[in-house]
Amino acid sequence: MIPLSGSVEQITSVSSAYGTFFRSGREKAGEGNSYTVDHSAFVYLLDDQGRLMRVLDHDVQAEQISELLHKLL
Structure with a gap:
């Protein structure tokens, strides 16, 4: 298994090619640099x-x- 990584532009390009979805969510309250990512699975x-x-x-x-x-x- 090879996870997808790269710049936002690169990931957007691959995401479009495969019909997937992702977006960065809000920071988690009180957890410093933590944040959520919504994505297809x-x-x-x-x-x-x-x-x-x-x-x-x-x-x-x-x-x-x-x-x-x-x-x-």
Whole structure:
């Protein structure tokens, strides 16, 4: 699994390409530099060329991912 990171512009570009959503929320009261981030929560399965193969719900089980990977490989 490779998490997405980068500048706001880079993340916005990737977010648009995959139809995702994110925005920075408010600072948490009394927690210094803490803040929230609202975002979509999907697992994106890409091939080795970066092409989208499947979009999975955030609560997908490991066994389901394993079965799917065996089918795709």
